[in-house]
Amino acid sequence: MKSVQAPQPLIVLKEINKSFKQGKQESHVLKGLDLTINEGDFVMIMGKSGSGKTTLMNIIGFLDRISTGTYLFRGEDVSLLNENQKSEYRNAFFGFVFQQFFLIDSLNVQQNVELPMVYKGMNNSKEKKEKAQHFLDLVGIGDKLKMKTSELSGGQQQRVAIARALINDPLLIMADEPTGALDSETGKTIMETLKKLNQEGKTIVMVTHDEDMTAYATRVIRMKDGAFEEEVTTV
Numbered sequence: 001m002k003s004v005q006a007p008q009p010l011i012v013l014k015e016i017n018k019s020f021k022q023g024k025q026e027s028h029v030l031k032g033l034d035l036t037i038n039e040g041d042f043v044m045i046m047g048k049s050g051s052g053k054t055t056l057m058n059i060i061g062f063l064d065r066i067s068t069g070t071y072l073f074r075g076e077d078v079s080l081l082n083e084n085q086k087s088e089y090r091n092a093f094f095g096f097v098f099q100q101f102f103l104i105d106s107l108n109v110q111q112n113v114e115l116p117m118v119y120k121g122m123n124n125s126k127e128k129k130e131k132a133q134h135f136l137d138l139v140g141i142g143d144k145l146k147m148k149t150s151e152l153s154g155g156q157q158q159r160v161a162i163a164r165a166l167i168n169d170p171l172l173i174m175a176d177e178p179t180g181a182l183d184s185e186t187g188k189t190i191m192e193t194l195k196k197l198n199q200e201g202k203t204i205v206m207v208t209h210d211e212d213m214t215a216y217a218t219r220v221i222r223m224k225d226g227a228f229e230e231e232v233t234t235v
């Protein structure tokens with residue numbers, strides 16, 4: 001008889017610490033964090049500048065390593081994965097919206113959005129273009145396909161970054177201040193889009209300074225000096 005297993009948490013961080021060495025100086029940036037993220041969570045991370053939010057996001061997204069502690073991703077110990085495996089997992093499971101957009105200026109909007117599909121080895125141009133168009137429509141810039149990203153406003157660039165993050169249908173959307181560069185109306189559209197994706201089952205981890213954004217989350221975690229201060233669960 002098959003036993004019914006409880007769903008495995010997507011992410012489990014246990015007692016993680018992160019320090020950066022600069023010459024002889026060492027700064028202890030994340031201090032003994034415990035965090036479990038389940039599928040379907042919309043986690044919002046808040047805290048002052050320098051409190052360690054981006055550092056935590058980088059660790060969750062396999063872009064940086066922990067100094068001590070344990071990180072389990074879908075039950076797998078991340079410290080046992082090699083760089084190739086980490087890149088594969090990153091491309092398969094994560095969609096990133098960075099604080100800086102990290103768009104490639106020499107590519108147009110469509111090409112930027114198609115990049116994660118290219119990394120995945122997709123070579124059907126028509127399918128790639130249709131998907132790019134779909135996600136650019138979703139974020140409201142479907143008419144900008146052939147524009148250079150350097151010719152777009154900050155808010156439009158952020159929307160290209162969001163379309164790029166969504167294109168591979170990631171399990172997890174990691175968004176570091178996705179609305180920071182947007183006017184409040186566009187910011188609201190983006191948040192409504194993220195909320196809809198969350199309701200459809202996507203897990204979202206988002207960093208923000210904006211208290212108004214907390215209404216969209218199911219969990220709000222506040223950080224101070226590299227530690228969690230408190231957590232509020234709203235759903």
Ligand SMILES: Nc1ncnc2c1ncn2[C@@H]1O[C@H](COP(=O)(O)OP(=O)(O)OP(=O)(O)O)[C@@H](O)[C@H]1O
Nearest residue numbers: 020022027029047048049050051052053054055056
């Ligand atoms: N690569 C690095 N090398 C050394 N120190 C670093 C590095 N990355 C981050 N830090 C330090 O870690 C601390 C936390 O930085 P982090 O970028 O995580 O803050 P943050 O909460 O995202 O801030 P902000 O709201 O301004 O984006 C800062 O003091 C920063 O100087």
Ligand SMILES: [Mg+2]
Nearest residue numbers: 053054099176
């Ligand atoms: Mg940051």
